[in-house]
Amino acid sequence: MPATLDQVARAAGVSRATAARVFSGNPRVSEEARRAVESAAMQLGYVPNGAARSLAGRRSDSVGVVVPEPGSILFLDQLMPRLLRGIGEELSANGLQMVLFAPQSTADLQRLEQYLAGGHVDAVLLLALHESDSLPTRLQARGIPTVFGGRPRPGLDVSFVDVDNHAGGRTATEHLIELGRRRIAHIAGPAHVPGAQERLDGFREAMWKAALRADFVEHGTLDRDGGELAMGRLLAMAGEIDAVFAASDAMAAGAMWALQVLGRRVPDDVAVIGFDDSPLAAATQPPLSSVRQPIEDMGREMARLVLSLSAVRGQSSRQMVLGPELSVRESTVMVR
Amino acid sequence: MPATLDQVARAAGVSRATAARVFSGNPRVSEEARRAVESAAMQLGYVPNGAARSLAGRRSDSVGVVVPEPGSILFLDQLMPRLLRGIGEELSANGLQMVLFAPQSTADLQRLEQYLAGGHVDAVLLLALHESDSLPTRLQARGIPTVFGGRPRPGLDVSFVDVDNHAGGRTATEHLIELGRRRIAHIAGPAHVPGAQERLDGFREAMWKAALRADFVEHGTLDRDGGELAMGRLLAMAGEIDAVFAASDAMAAGAMWALQVLGRRVPDDVAVIGFDDSPLAAATQPPLSSVRQPIEDMGREMARLVLSLSAVRGQSSRQMVLGPELSVRESTVMVR
DNA sequence: CCGCGCGATGGAAGCGGTTTCACCAATGCC
DNA sequence: GGCATTGGTGAAACCGCTTCCATCGCGCGG
Numbered sequence: 001m002p003a004t005l006d007q008v009a010r011a012a013g014v015s016r017a018t019a020a021r022v023f024s025g026n027p028r029v030s031e032e033a034r035r036a037v038e039s040a041a042m043q044l045g046y047v048p049n050g051a052a053r054s055l056a057g058r059r060s061d062s063v064g065v066v067v068p069e070p071g072s073i074l075f076l077d078q079l080m081p082r083l084l085r086g087i088g089e090e091l092s093a094n095g096l097q098m099v100l101f102a103p104q105s106t107a108d109l110q111r112l113e114q115y116l117a118g119g120h121v122d123a124v125l126l127l128a129l130h131e132s133d134s135l136p137t138r139l140q141a142r143g144i145p146t147v148f149g150g151r152p153r154p155g156l157d158v159s160f161v162d163v164d165n166h167a168g169g170r171t172a173t174e175h176l177i178e179l180g181r182r183r184i185a186h187i188a189g190p191a192h193v194p195g196a197q198e199r200l201d202g203f204r205e206a207m208w209k210a211a212l213r214a215d216f217v218e219h220g221t222l223d224r225d226g227g228e229l230a231m232g233r234l235l236a237m238a239g240e241i242d243a244v245f246a247a248s249d250a251m252a253a254g255a256m257w258a259l260q261v262l263g264r265r266v267p268d269d270v271a272v273i274g275f276d277d278s279p280l281a282a283a284t285q286p287p288l289s290s291v292r293q294p295i296e297d298m299g300r301e302m303a304r305l306v307l308s309l310s311a312v313r314g315q316s317s318r319q320m321v322l323g324p325e326l327s328v329r330e331s332t333v334m335v336r
Numbered sequence: 337m338p339a340t341l342d343q344v345a346r347a348a349g350v351s352r353a354t355a356a357r358v359f360s361g362n363p364r365v366s367e368e369a370r371r372a373v374e375s376a377a378m379q380l381g382y383v384p385n386g387a388a389r390s391l392a393g394r395r396s397d398s399v400g401v402v403v404p405e406p407g408s409i410l411f412l413d414q415l416m417p418r419l420l421r422g423i424g425e426e427l428s429a430n431g432l433q434m435v436l437f438a439p440q441s442t443a444d445l446q447r448l449e450q451y452l453a454g455g456h457v458d459a460v461l462l463l464a465l466h467e468s469d470s471l472p473t474r475l476q477a478r479g480i481p482t483v484f485g486g487r488p489r490p491g492l493d494v495s496f497v498d499v500d501n502h503a504g505g506r507t508a509t510e511h512l513i514e515l516g517r518r519r520i521a522h523i524a525g526p527a528h529v530p531g532a533q534e535r536l537d538g539f540r541e542a543m544w545k546a547a548l549r550a551d552f553v554e555h556g557t558l559d560r561d562g563g564e565l566a567m568g569r570l571l572a573m574a575g576e577i578d579a580v581f582a583a584s585d586a587m588a589a590g591a592m593w594a595l596q597v598l599g600r601r602v603p604d605d606v607a608v609i610g611f612d613d614s615p616l617a618a619a620t621q622p623p624l625s626s627v628r629q630p631i632e633d634m635g636r637e638m639a640r641l642v643l644s645l646s647a648v649r650g651q652s653s654r655q656m657v658l659g660p661e662l663s664v665r666e667s668t669v670m671v672r
Numbered sequence: 673c674c675g676c677g678c679g680a681t682g683g684a685a686g687c688g689g690t691t692t693c694a695c696c697a698a699t700g701c702c
Numbered sequence: 703g704g705c706a707t708t709g710g711t712g713a714a715a716c717c718g719c720t721t722c723c724a725t726c727g728c729g730c731g732g
Contacts, residue, residue: 053689104425365680
């Protein structure tokens with residue numbers, strides 16, 4: 001029922017080949033023919049058939065993105081939308097369609113593998129590993145360019161782009177130290193979340209270098225309540241503390257709240273810094289300093305990387321780590 | 337480079353037609369031939385080419401889902417993942433691949449329209465309308481089965497599945513009234529969010545029917561802070577209040593916090609009920625009563641509906657509204 | 673013993689594009 | 703003015719799979 005290229009060509013009085021050239025942006029078409037084809041297409045409401053296109057052209061002009069389950073650190077602090085925006089923008093700019101997949105079961109994963117291997121996409125971006133996932137390996141084997149978002153488990157020879165969580169944790173901590181704070185606590189994320197672990201390591205490194213105690217550490221659930229509870233435990237355990245670095249803005253907000261309820265002034269008594277520089281950070285009272293990870297850039301770089309991998313096949317894997325940036329607000333201003 | 341059906345057939349010593357029958361689940365194949373084909377396929381690592389499949393078979397065995405920008409009510413209280421789970425499960429069960437799209441700009445929307453109209457998907461699920469979106473109309477015109485999640489703007493003759501926000505608001509309010517509460521406040525969502533508006537209407541209807549004042553209403557930003565602030569304004573405005581119904585669990589949590597800080601006991605002095613029955617509701621102190629919308633069911637029904645629309649073409653549009661359910665916890669127990 | 677129905681099979685015609693190749697007219701050059 | 707270019711064009715060969723249709727072998731009832 002939908003119009004075909006053949007019909008358009010006939011209506012325009014040219015051959016199918018010429019009509020095809022018009023739609024594939026081939027410049028070797030006379031202005032006259034081009035106009036005829038375009039108006040015929042408009043008239044008939046022609047839309048090229050994607051299946052036929054990919055079959056004949058051996059490419060689909062689309063890139064698959066496999067997103068993780070919610071609960072991943074990417075969903076905290078609104079990271080996911082920013083990442084997808086970065087990816088989407090870069091792909092769009094290259095005329096490619098971003099296609100998302102959210103597999104939920106093992107069966108889904110299997111079907112997805114078939115789908116991705118079946119030529120529906122030209123390349124794949126993997127946003128987080130479902131544990132012991134065979135997907136990346138299988139895709140590699142099929143020669144489908146693949147790039148990870150975030151560091152995959154070590155030992156895999158794959159391309160990835162990551163933000164530097166370690167440097168982020170270090171930077172946040174150093175900022176507090178430069179402020180003159182000495183009894184600095186850290187509210188870490190769950191131990192099994194890789195990014196959170198690296199932030200903790202960054203904290204430890206900075207404290208170690210400054211010869212400060214690095215054992216005021218509590219783990220929280222990454223959300224506001226987690227921060228509130230962890231703060232309570234920290235105060236009970238460590239007594240007076242003059243700064244807190246939380247592994248997420250939500251936890252920092254919770255911690256700040258707990259401090260204020262107990263009569264501590266922020267930043268006068270206790271400086272607080274969060275992580276991710278989410279919208280939340282600007283909305284707290286006082287506004288929260290935070291570490292801004294270039295997540296949009298990460299998305300853009302992932303897209304660029306996978307595009308370059310698809311352009312020239314047989315390339316070796318490439319890695320990239322993007323540095324963080326401090327976003328200083330009232331919660332860590334110098335007051336003494 | 338990847339193996340083709342032809343190679344598999346040759347390796348198995350059968351014709352391409354027979355090999356094809358094996359993969360399309362056609363039962364008219366001898367056990368012997370089937371085994372030969374399957375082992376040959378395994379050997380060669382054969383995966384059917386999706387493009388060729390859809391071209392020849394005139395269907396893609398996949399369904400597109402267009403998700404809205406974050407900020408939509410669907411992203412609040414973890415609604416989105418639940419909805420996608422429902423859709424995904426039902427599609428999976430029917431052997432279909434769920435394919436997500438997150439257009440961000442007008443240009444994206446245009447490319448997406450081409451993509452969807454180009455036969456890449458058999459049907460489309462639209463999760464929220466970007467205002468004045470021509471997408472649904474264009475898809476309808478192309479004969480692509482389309483179903484909305486949530487009620488589209490009135491006047492459109494389209495199929496949709498929605499949860500009953502009005503009934504939800506009414507149910508929550510009636511619950512509070514049955515508890516014997518009389519001065520009941522409502523923390524509503526932003527006025528421009530359709531679902532939130534309906535919840536407010538439900539609140540008003542229930543109060544009206546019970547001949548109670550329905551003007552203790554404040555709007556909030558749907559998140560915890562919004563609830564906290566709105567609660568403050570309500571107490572300042574209305575003085576003593578014995579129950580609060582908030583349009584989201586996050587706002588209810590914020591409100592409950594504000595009440596407790598000011599020395600009110602929940603539920604003894606003030607009963608609090610939220611909306612959406614999110615994970616958050618079970619985690620507050622005391623646990624929060626809430627209105628559970630059958631979001632997974634909504635997803636499943638959307639999938640079912642669009643499948644039935646694709647099965648028989650030329651069907652008229654169909655609508656469906658799913659009723660809410662009360663989830664009673666400690667924040668609204670009877671204490672007098 | 674023969675024709676019939678039936679399940680299994682292979683041949684072949686598409687599905688709707690892309691792309692190579694040959695061709696032709698018009699142009700530029702010596 | 704002859705000849706090599708060059709830009710625009712169309713014919714036709716695929717791309718890899720589905721599916722219709724004809725064929726074939728076989729067990730069966732008449």
